[in-house]
Amino acid sequence: MMRKFSLLLPVVLGAIVSPSGAFAQGAATSAPLTNIRYEVTFTRANGVHRRVTSTMTFTVGGTDAVLLSLPKWTPGAYEIDNFAREVSNFSAEQSGNSLAWDKIDPDTWRIRPRGVGEVTVRFDYLADSLDNANTWSRPDFLLFNGTNLFLYPEGRGFDFPSSVTVNTEAGWKIVTGMSPAGAHRYAASNYHDLVDMPFFVGQFDLDSAQISGTWVRFATYPSGSVTGPARVAVWDALKRVIPVEVKVFNEVPWNTYSVLQITDPSYGGGSGLEHQNSHVDVLSPGMLGTPVLPSLYAHEIFHAWNVKRLRPADLWPYRYDEEQPTPLLWISEGITDYYADLAEVRGGLVDANGFYMLTSDKMSQVDELPPTALEDASLSTWIHPRDGTEYIYYPKGSLAGLLLDIMIRDASDNHSSLDDVMRTLFNTAYKSDRGFTSDEWWATVSKAAKGKSFGDFYSRYIDGREPFPYDKVLPLAGLRLARDTTRVPQLGIASLQDSTGLHVTEVIPESSAAAAGVQPGDQLISVGGFSADDPNWTDKFRSRYARQPEGAEVPVVVRRNGAEQTLTARLRFVTRVGSRLLEDPRASTKARRVREGLLRGTTQP
Numbered sequence: 129m130m131r132k133f134s135l136l137l138p139v140v141l142g143a144i145v146s147p148s149g150a151f152a153q154g155a156a157t158s159a160p161l162t163n164i165r166y167e168v169t170f171t172r173a174n175g176v177h178r179r180v181t182s183t184m185t186f187t188v189g190g191t192d193a194v195l196l197s198l199p200k201w202t203p204g205a206y207e208i209d210n211f212a213r214e215v216s217n218f219s220a221e222q223s224g225n226s227l228a229w230d231k232i233d234p235d236t237w238r239i240r241p242r243g244v245g246e247v248t249v250r251f252d253y254l255a256d257s258l259d260n261a262n263t264w265s266r267p268d269f270l271l272f273n274g275t276n277l278f279l280y281p282e283g284r285g286f287d288f289p290s291s292v293t294v295n296t297e298a299g300w301k302i303v304t305g306m307s308p309a310g311a312h313r314y315a316a317s318n319y320h321d322l323v324d325m326p327f328f329v330g331q332f333d334l335d336s337a338q339i340s341g342t343w344v345r346f347a348t349y350p351s352g353s354v355t356g357p358a359r360v361a362v363w364d365a366l367k368r369v370i371p372v373e374v375k376v377f378n379e380v381p382w383n384t385y386s387v388l389q390i391t392d393p394s395y396g397g398g399s400g401l402e403h404q405n406s407h408v409d410v411l412s413p414g415m416l417g418t419p420v421l422p423s424l425y426a427h428e429i430f431h432a433w434n435v436k437r438l439r440p441a442d443l444w445p446y447r448y449d450e451e452q453p454t455p456l457l458w459i460s461e462g463i464t465d466y467y468a469d470l471a472e473v474r475g476g477l478v479d480a481n482g483f484y485m486l487t488s489d490k491m492s493q494v495d496e497l498p499p500t501a502l503e504d505a506s507l508s509t510w511i512h513p514r515d516g517t518e519y520i521y522y523p524k525g526s527l528a529g530l531l532l533d534i535m536i537r538d539a540s541d542n543h544s545s546l547d548d549v550m551r552t553l554f555n556t557a558y559k560s561d562r563g564f565t566s567d568e569w570w571a572t573v574s575k576a577a578k579g580k581s582f583g584d585f586y587s588r589y590i591d592g593r594e595p596f597p598y599d600k601v602l603p604l605a606g607l608r609l610a611r612d613t614t615r616v617p618q619l620g621i622a623s624l625q626d627s628t629g630l631h632v633t634e635v636i637p638e639s640s641a642a643a644a645g646v647q648p649g650d651q652l653i654s655v656g657g658f659s660a661d662d663p664n665w666t667d668k669f670r671s672r673y674a675r676q677p678e679g680a681e682v683p684v685v686v687r688r689n690g691a692e693q694t695l696t697a698r699l700r701f702v703t704r705v706g707s708r709l710l711e712d713p714r715a716s717t718k719a720r721r722v723r724e725g726l727l728r729g730t731t732q733p
């Protein structure tokens with residue numbers, strides 16, 4: 129998962145956390161089912177009502193109760209979504225007769241068959257959640273995840289094969305990572321794969337190209353959202369990042385790969401959700417054509433190895449009925465984000481300075497947040513902490529990856545690297561059909577570093593909350609940190625983008641915005657002449673006003689109770705200490721070799 133927001137003002141996200149785990153599950157076991165088939169129906173008529181119909185048909189051997197559950201979450205999106213909330217018109221029938229049913233917990237239905245034979249269960253699912261873990265429709269388009277629509281029998285494991293048939297309008301397209309098994313029909317050998325392959329159905333743009341010896345597809349909704357040079361740029365990015373990611377593991381883990389991308393003005397920022405042979409991006413139009421996109425692709429595609437296959441033991445196998453916390457999410461997400469930056473520099477999308485800027489940004493993000501241990505942040509993400517540290521394991525985990533990479537390369541005289549750690553664990557844990565443990569991770573890191581102990585590093589910087597030892601580690605790669613003090617113009621508001629615009633969620637007391645009369649709930653129209661619709665308005669505002677005197681007038685146009693009004697704020701500055709990563713011209717030959725190896729993805733032969 130990756131969430132990126134283009135707004136640089138503090139963005140306060142209103143997360144609704146649903147209680148979960150309050151209902152014991154697992155004791156109940158469904159009657160055995162065979163010959164399981166699913167059908168998904170989405171036509172123009174469905175699109176109008178924003179509902180998709182899901183049907184499950186199976187064979188039972190008698191009258192024992194059938195217990196069917198819907199997942200509470202989609203792996204990769206580490207939050208409880210309770211997809212059963214979106215279900216309506218649930219029914220069950222056998223030989224034309226409706227069957228009695230009730231619920232035994234919030235997302236488990238109990239159906240009572242009348243005897244041996246075929247049972248069909250049907251429900252409608254509300255398709256109005258623009259979320260890459262959920263289901264969303266427009267009159268001519270549907271995104272769905274299997275976790276939303278495909279019931280599983282309780283207590284029977286997840287190894288059962290099944291098929292999916294999609295009923296839709298003639299001429300509408302279907303894209304999914306599932307294997308084709310007939311006209312509009314797809315097959316999965318187990319439930320984990322079934323629900324890991326989301327679908328695009330309807331009218332959208334689609335093309336494909338061969339990269340690293342396999343077909344990659346790029347599907348974009350709405351039609352026309354990514355065309356001409358913008359589409360060429362996406363393909364260029366994919367052709368640059370995929371091969372260098374493949375090189376880390378020396379193998380392509382998919383037969384085909386699909387990039388499924390939705391652009392919609394109701395979405396603020398951008399977000400990607402990874403799967404074993406596809407990923408789903410949801411973007412605001414302002415994200416298109418920005419450097420955020422290649423970074424998002426590189427992150428999600430690296431997940432095809434790191435987390436979809438090489439996965440912490442706590443997440444192996446996935447369970448769908450409750451949270452699945454792990455202290456190692458910083459490896460799955462943060463290290464993936466480190467490799468996204470590496471893929472960009474190794475693939476030539478950014479130069480070394482671009483890589484240093486990406487890294488410096490992460491350092492600044494971490495510096496501005498309360499000291500938080502990576503293991504704690506990994507566990508806490510499920511409850512969305514509201515002190516700003518909800519996603520700190522992305523930038524901080526990425527920086528931990530950089531430090532480990534440098535220390536491994538230094539200790540091994542650049543004969544091995546973090547790449548070796550990733551490849552070794554992929555070939556041992558994943559290829560043995562299991563997850564990896566914390567002990568295994570650190571033993572593999574230590575082995576790559578020629579036996580160097582990481583116990584102290586672990587207890588101070590991973591389990592502990594001490595600031596990272598940049599000044600000790602960066603010079604080993606010929607790098608150093610410059611700390612700049614800058615004056616940044618600040619209004620003192622937090623804002624949140626939603627489908628209707630950018631809204632003020634908080635006004636800091638005694639701030640410039642408070643003095644001007646900005647109120648929570650105001651919709652921001654423009655600040656200092658820059659439209660709030662422009663995703664880069666905060667950058668533009670800061671650069672225009674950086675050299676103006678304290679107290680200069682800043683027009684702030686807001687919409688309140690339906691009417692626009694212009695308020696006048698007085699410019700105020702805050703002092704920020706930023707970190708800038710630089711090459712040290714006096715670096716030793718060894719340190720320069722470490723740096724070049726890291727940037728190019730090479731080690732000494």
Ligand SMILES: [Zn+2]
Nearest residue numbers: 129130461464
């Ligand atoms: Zn991710």
